[in-house]
Amino acid sequence: MTLKGFRFAAVEAAIKKPGRRDLALVFSDTPAQVAAVFTTNKVQAAPVILSRERAKNGIARAVLVNSGNANACTGEQGMRDALSCGRRTAEALGLPDEELLIASTGVIGQPLPMERFKAGIQPLVDALDHGCLEDVAAAIMTTDTFAKLERRTGQAGGVSYQIEGVAKGAGMIQPNMATMLSFLVTDAAVEPTFLRKAFGEAIEASFNSITVDGDMSTNDTALIIANGAAGNLLIKEGTPEAAEFLSLLKEVTLSLARLIVKDGEGATKFVTVKVRGAHSLAEAKKTALSIANSLLVKTAFFGQDANWGRIIAAVGYAGVQVDQDRVEIRFDDVVMAKNGVFAGGSAEADGTEVLKRPEFTVTVDLHLGSAEAAVYTSDLSYDYVRINADYRT
Structure with a gap:
């Protein structure tokens, strides 16, 4: 047509x-x-x-x-x-x-x-x-x-x-x-x-x-x-x-x-950040953005480091209602943290395997309400610094 x-x-x-x-x-x-x-x-x-x-x-x-x-x-x-x-x-x-x-x-x-x-x-x-x-x-x-x-x-x-x-x-x-x-x-x-x-x-x-x-x-x-x-x-x-x-x-x-x-400058990963169980859509999106914009989270994605602690920290400073004893974090279908603590077992190894993929989803469930939101982001690589250091030349 x-x-x-x-x-x-x-x-x-x-x-x-x-x-x-x-x-x-x-x-x-x-x-x-x-x-x-x-x-x-x-x-x-x-x-x-x-x-x-x-x-x-x-x-x-x-x-x-x-x-x-x-x-x-x-x-x-x-x-x-x-x-x-x-x-x-x-x-x-x-x-x-x-x-x-x-x-x-x-x-x-x-x-x-x-x-x-x-x-x-x-x-x-x-x-x-x-x-x-x-x-x-x-x-x-x-x-x-x-x-x-x-x-x-x-x-x-x-x-x-x-x-x-x-x-x-x-x-x-x-x-x-x-x-x-x-x-x-x-x-x-x-x-x-x-x-x-x-x-x-x-x-x-x-x-x-x-x-x-x-x-x-x-x-x-x-x-x-x-x-x-x-x-x-x-x-x-x-x-x-x-x-x-x-x-x-x-x-x-x-x-x-x-x-x-x-196509993010220097990006090697495409990451969907989903936040569920928030009190409101605004709080769900604010939390997702806090995670997606964290330089420590983004560099962990680049390094394929299953550092879920950086993610729960970004949840905590997002400026929304959080009960850390209810927070659950998943990398695709791998539970990394439940009730605010490390899930244990093979979570570290399985989570690292997820982060090796070019695309994956990080899901955070606050278990406080019914609102949810998604934000799309990339990792932060060495090439991002190189590209932007040389942008005008």
Whole structure:
């Protein structure tokens, strides 16, 4: 099945250095609904400030995105540059400025190389007739080692539609948006209020449930554009069609989020941290994040050290209600601790075998309530330090 009413393009503008495509465009042939979520960092890049304001209108037709330069902490000049790039692109597309959103990722604190950026705009627009979403996925990469792309097909009233999305991110990853960009498109016709609600719910269960290093960026942007080109009857909240759309949207965002963690800078492990038996969802998620962000826990994962003591310590300082005499910890199906003490027997050896796997689950049961939450994380390796020590060079 082919996505209808969207075109894509990517070109090389040598924004940071030559040798790869680094300027991309997502374009809807018709005006479309948009829902967007941005970083909660108090320090925000010019593209975030500009696009947040434009997204409030609920209508967008295009997204201009570059890698290699974040256009963050660049003062008034950074905003002028963002506006200028957007204006030139909108003119080339025949759009009002307000229908074009902008996103950037890369090094903070350096002005955009405007001459190179501007020179790439017309070739970018010209490339729309033969580009694809895979081109966008590749162009937005920074320290990513692979492009991230997902697709799902749904039906509404007997009419098929597509949800497709790309993402970038490998480091500076922390919930409440991370150093990541994600752009989703769908040719489904979706009621605007439901689209915003569904996207927010999908983000909370995916991009806001991952952490690589506990850091948060200035540029995080995730958005979805729905243009209705599939021709289905409008998907409205409370209908079976809405339930299916939300389910598929969550599948796409969660799959993209998991790919970000798997591509975590220097990562050798993909770890699901589940917390059960909490008094509330908020406390369950807070506890899971405390474990997932612990440097001692993450280095133990890398060293394949079944050190469950680091995990129960992270539970204890999470700032939630805990009764240490009730806590149970499992590595996959291996019980490491029960009622707050070491399970004994072969637990150490069996737990070490689990940690040798590339993917595993750490489950903590607080035995205090019925709420549970999951967070996805990676280990912390020597390569993480090497990559980030050399990032600007």
